[in-house]
Amino acid sequence: MNRLAHANGLGLADFLQRVGQGTGSSSCDAVRVAMYPQCTEMYVNGPGLEYLAVLAGQPAAVLQRALPGLAPRHRLPGDGDAVWKWPWQPSEGHLVRCCTRCAEARGVREPAWWLMPDSWRVCARHSRWCNDSRTQPLDGLSLTKLPEVVEAHLERGRLHRQFGRSGEELFADAFQVAAAWWRTMPTVLRWVHRAWACELEDRSSRAMPLVIYPEAAHLAWLMAEFEQSNIRDTDARTQWLGKAEALMVSWELDVQAGKGPLLDWLHRHRLPADTKAQPATRPRRERLPLALGHSRLASPTGPLEQRSCLS
DSSP, rough: HHHHHHTOOOHHHHHHHOOEEEESSSHHHHHHHSSSSSOOEEEEEEHHHHHHHHHHHHHHHHHHOOOOOGGGGOSSOOOOOOOOOOOOSOOSSSEEEHHHHHHHHHOOOOOOEEEEEEEEEETTTTEEEEESSSSTTTTTTEEEOHHHHHHHHHHHHHHHHHHHHHHHHHHHHHHHHHHHHHHOOTHHHHHHHHOOOHOOOOTTTTTHHHHHHHHHHHHHHHHHHHTOOOOOSSSHHHHHHHHHHEEEEEEEEOOHHHHHHHHHHHHTTSSSOOOOOOOSSOTTTTOOOHHHHHHHHHOOOSSSHHHHHEE
16 A cells, blocks of 8 residues: 555555545554555455555555455445545465565565565575564564575475475475474474574574474475375374384484374375365365375364364
8 A cells, every 4th residue: 555655646644635534553653654554464345445456556456356354355344425444464375575675576665564364474585484464574584594494485396386285285285294293392403593593582482383394395395205005004103103103203203202192193184085076176276185184174274273184
């Protein structure tokens, strides 16, 4: 909204008057200097959407495809006067700061935010860790001292390209396992050192997704290896568990303390997918049908916790 206001040669307060009547910050000064709305999500009713479309010079349908907050499910009630609303928290998802260098490459010099299902995002191109913090450095956290985190993000992308949505769901499973490990043993040296490299508190919940990313990506590939086989008998599960435990040892994790989440995952994946199901009944991007126990519990959308069968 700030960028659109300035593109029309208007200050934010004047721009909002053209969008309709609305509620947002309790401080008019905060609205006037754009401190409050620059990191929140704006919602409008039908007439408000039409006003925005005119100001943007784009059809309303284009804005709805580009901006999640304008999706029909978020439309405010009322079709009389144009109305907008600026709550402190978005209705769903997290507002994650856009990588400053990515924004500048597209000619954006003002603060920009993504609406993301998770509260963080990696920019592999510029080695930045961006999250939903409104107090940390505006250009995100540098990952130059943590190339393994950037490489893990690239591995996650390769997993998704090879296996489609199933690859992302397996990463979600692996991430949940690694998160459980971190909650049990947050003082593992590799995780502490990664947090310190970004000047984060080692036991901070904000540090957790960053520090466990490499282990989660590695474990996700091991899970994909298991899912590609229809052999799920006791010997196969024991062999896979041994490989996972060997990884834990190499990462200096306590195997006995961290075995539980692995056993939970094996239990949910003990039966292979129904390969007799008609292709038309399978999700379009599911190139690797996942175990029945997984498919019954995992959501195809939402944050990682919801996309995992271990939530």
